[in-house]
Amino acid sequence: MRFLLSTIGTRGEVQPLMALAVELKAMGHGAVVCAPPDLREWAGSLGITYVPVGPELRGTAKRSAEAIPTPDQRRRMIEGTVAAQFEAVSAAAEGCDGVVAGGALAVAARSVAEQRGIRYVYAAFAPVTLPSAHHAPPVFGMLGQEPAEGDAGNRALWAEDAARWDALWAAPLNARRAAAGLPPVRDVRAHIFTASPWLAADPALAPWPEPSASFDVLQTGAWLLPDERPLSPEAEAFLDAGEPPVYCGFGSMRAPDGVARTVVGAARALGRRVILSRGWAGLEALDDGSDCLTIGEVNQRALFPRVAAVMHHGGAGTTTAATAAGTPQVVLPQMFDQFYFADRVSRLGIGSAHPAGTPDAESLHAALNAALAPEVAVRARSVAAAVRTDGARTAARRLAEAV
Incomplete structure (x- = not known):
């Protein structure tokens, strides 16, 4: 057929x-x-x-x-x-x-x-x-x-x-x-x-x-697409060079104005490195700091289990991938069903939902700090075991x- x-x-x-x-x-x-x-x-x-x-x-x-x-x-x-x-x-x-x-x-x-x-x-x-x-x-x-x-x-x-x-x-x-x-x-x-x-x-x-x-x-x-692609040598080297970083990406969605600068600043304030995904919005790190890596297309199944938190827009695919990886999430919803997935992440206790609107240094620091709490990581791993x-x-x- x-x-x-x-x-x-x-x-x-x-x-x-x-x-x-x-x-x-x-x-x-x-x-x-x-x-x-x-x-x-x-x-x-x-x-x-x-x-x-x-x-x-x-x-x-x-x-x-x-x-x-x-x-x-x-x-x-x-x-x-x-x-x-x-x-x-x-x-x-x-x-x-x-x-x-x-x-x-x-x-x-x-x-x-x-x-x-x-x-x-x-x-x-x-x-x-x-x-x-x-x-x-x-x-x-x-x-x-x-x-x-x-x-x-x-x-x-x-x-x-x-x-x-x-x-x-x-x-x-x-x-x-x-x-x-x-x-x-x-x-x-x-x-x-x-x-x-x-x-x-x-x-x-x-x-x-x-x-x-x-x-x-x-x-x-x-409906999950099988993905066996390895991570790039650059990504592997970055991951091996220190503690698990924070990942941030908005996929094919637009990103809030100035979000790259705000994300990097919030992560640094918490002593975390950052992997920034360009996506369709073309996000870029704003300095040459060794604690920030900018990447293109990536196998989320291979990357997400190796980061400390996944910061994203709340699309169905990315939310499911992060949930299946057992990694805490920070969801910054922009439109449509993304607010639903942000709410579900919060209700399940597997991350935090940022309020609607453009994040600032204080609000993003608070959301990321909450997602990095040890009990959130435990809960995220528990929920991951139930994902089909x-x-x-x-x-x-x-x-x-x-x-």
Whole structure:
């Protein structure tokens, strides 16, 4: 069998689908990933067929936090991505027996599956992105969503969220569906999510909060990509030269203004060295101190168990990797589900959650100092023992069985 795995997003959305593609290939199935062009070369290095869709997203990591699109810009962005997705996903689905949409912005995947009469599965990467009375919808400012005011209940907030989806996406989606000979969609979010979504998140770190007869969630575990790459000689030498350092990286996300200077200063104040990951934001150390190493792409599975703390943005993949490593975390959330993962790290006692906003020397010193407490390290190792590593394999098997 052959499967199309579709997403729109940065590495945090693409990497889980890569992991699923690897497991499907190991089972003897074909898999093609349709995603933004930024990660095409990486997919090729893994032997995964990759179909690019839409523009590159790397530049968004260096965009100002205040650069929220105007309503007209947002409308044109949405119309553009719907058109691009229908074209690319339709072509990539040729010869496929099933379609998996990873993340809510993969808006064309179900329509393409309907048109071809093949199985469709929606996968979320965090519980908080799925409707539940136990939590409010995450805020996504790029799509015009603002934090809730007052004491509106979660059910009311999810109803507002559904109405927002319809207002933004229904017209361009239904125009494309009409051109494909498909009936109109009256509830866009329900159309994308279905009544039986999959949750690609680890149950120990990010459990689904409720059973529901009307919303049947299958939690497979996080979709983790195998990684056997060794650390660079430079990184190995740095690690061997002293006590475990603090790691800081924001992956494919933008970083708070001046965060590199603040991180290095806070670590030095606590007598710690720093490994700084450039990421898409291009972080750099601001002096030539021997206590700071700047690195590029790295195998997190190899690095995280060897550092004293992992300071990051709270993306699902990085949070899971740090949790599985048993290493204390400092989470500096920027948007969307990152606030959920920051809260989970704090609630589990495996690290600290920095308050929203740009960190300063005092706030970051306090958060890092709290994460480096001995009892946090003990708790982090305990939780790590419960983290599953078979999520992608479980999903691949269930997908093949379903089709």
